[in-house]
Amino acid sequence: MPTNFRNRDILSISEFSKADILKVLEHAQRLKAARRPTLLQGQVLGSCFFEPSTRTRLSFESAMQHLGGGVIGFADPNATSTKKGETLYDTIKIVSGYADVITIRHYLEGAARRAAEASDKPIINCGDGANQHPTQTLIDLFTIAECQKKLNRLNVALVGDLKYGRTVHSLAQALVHFNATLYLVAPDALQLPTQASRELREQGVRFSCHRTIEEVIAKVDILYLTRIQEERFGDPLDYERVKNAFVLSNKQLGRARPNLRILHPLPRVHELLPEVDATPYAQYFEQAHNGLFVREALLGLVLGKLK
Amino acid sequence: MSTIEQQLQVSAIKSGTVIDHVRAGQALTIVRLLNLAAQHKTVTIGMNLPSRKMGHKDLIKVANYELPPEEANRVAILAPDADINIIANYKIKNKFKVSIPSLIERLIVCPNPHCVSNHEPMGSKFATLHRGETVAVRCWYCEKTFTQDEIVDYRV
Numbered sequence A: 001m002p003t004n005f006r007n008r009d010i011l012s013i014s015e016f017s018k019a020d021i022l023k024v025l026e027h028a029q030r031l032k033a034a035r036r037p038t039l040l041q042g043q044v045l046g047s048c049f050f051e052p053s054t055r056t057r058l059s060f061e062s063a064m065q066h067l068g069g070g071v072i073g074f075a076d077p078n079a080t081s082t083k084k085g086e087t088l089y090d091t092i093k094i095v096s097g098y099a100d101v102i103t104i105r106h107y108l109e110g111a112a113r114r115a116a117e118a119s120d121k122p123i124i125n126c127g128d129g130a131n132q133h134p135t136q137t138l139i140d141l142f143t144i145a146e147c148q149k150k151l152n153r154l155n156v157a158l159v160g161d162l163k164y165g166r167t168v169h170s171l172a173q174a175l176v177h178f179n180a181t182l183y184l185v186a187p188d189a190l191q192l193p194t195q196a197s198r199e200l201r202e203q204g205v206r207f208s209c210h211r212t213i214e215e216v217i218a219k220v221d222i223l224y225l226t227r228i229q230e231e232r233f234g235d236p237l238d239y240e241r242v243k244n245a246f247v248l249s250n251k252q253l254g255r256a257r258p259n260l261r262i263l264h265p266l267p268r269v270h271e272l273l274p275e276v277d278a279t280p281y282a283q284y285f286e287q288a289h290n291g292l293f294v295r296e297a298l299l300g301l302v303l304g305k306l307k
Numbered sequence B: 001m002s003t004i005e006q007q008l009q010v011s012a013i014k015s016g017t018v019i020d021h022v023r024a025g026q027a028l029t030i031v032r033l034l035n036l037a038a039q040h041k042t043v044t045i046g047m048n049l050p051s052r053k054m055g056h057k058d059l060i061k062v063a064n065y066e067l068p069p070e071e072a073n074r075v076a077i078l079a080p081d082a083d084i085n086i087i088a089n090y091k092i093k094n095k096f097k098v099s100i101p102s103l104i105e106r107l108i109v110c111p112n113p114h115c116v117s118n119h120e121p122m123g124s125k126f127a128t129l130h131r132g133e134t135v136a137v138r139c140w141y142c143e144k145t146f147t148q149d150e151i152v153d154y155r156v
């Protein structure tokens, strides 16, 4: 079935078919190869950040400007009338009168879907609380496809906070389309929630749970690291006990496959040592850079300028 | 439902509606949500009645009122096994089972405190997911799934 992106809201990765994903990646690849500085001339992006997220905001605003469009919006919720008690619905309704496409970041889960009800212009979810951040997942998939030259049948290790980390849930969900084998590496207290692992099982995904990176390093094509937050542990001692098992250093990479690539949504804290940056396995800075092209592709598609 | 059992438990009504096989503990909530006590309707409630099928059950009788199926279905998530008996002249005129609609709107309070539906003046919306014998609901907004037992509050 042909996918039409024109005027479509980008809210949740679960709404993307395999064909949808491949279409976004294909356009991102073209935009990376050849710039389109006039594609969105005369169009305006409304950038509504109710919670700060400098990286995502700058990357979307840069994408819009690279395509010749303009940007309005706010980066600080204190500057908006939300603080005066205006509803999300009203704020978005008003911005949709000024903009052709809206990006929204909000601390409440489901805020982007609510925003979509207020706007007849396409809404792009840039993170709604712990719920969804679909553009991050598309960037992850684009980077994986780029560095492995394929997306099908890869061995992917997801490492870190698998319980609360929305990034890994969404990526695991998206990889269902591509027959991946998943290695879930986390301390017991932060393993994938039952609901998420049940969904994976129902979808026929091959996966196994592990306690250390060492157990899986020789088997995987992609090592996807995420941050473990100390505050997730009730007892600080529990954190001290596990934290070293989830720090990646060059020492652990001795048994890596030559094609292994390391991804991380960034910012990193101490789970990924700077010494890894110089190895051929480091892909995370390229991943961050790819954010620009994937977001350009999405803007072009929902505004109907890419087919 | 055997008539003898029913007659032993709650006095018969001449005409109206008997909602039987309600999950124990849910009768008062259903009366409130369906506004059954409005306009001086006579409502009789039986709570924690022994039931062969369910162990314990609640039962609701409303005199001189015929509960429309769509109203009954609206609250079916609270009482998925309920039987609705429409009574006329002490006899069962019509009997039907509730069925849970695939979309439940403006009824459930999302148990997720971070869900946008708990912070904006707006309705709630849940999709029903059938898992064998049990039913779960998935919030349209925060995308979280909840079992029936996890639903603790309803919107009036």
Ligand SMILES: [Zn+2]
Pocket: A110, B110, B111, B112, B115, B116, B117, B139, B140, B141, B142, B143, B144
């Ligand atoms: Zn919710």
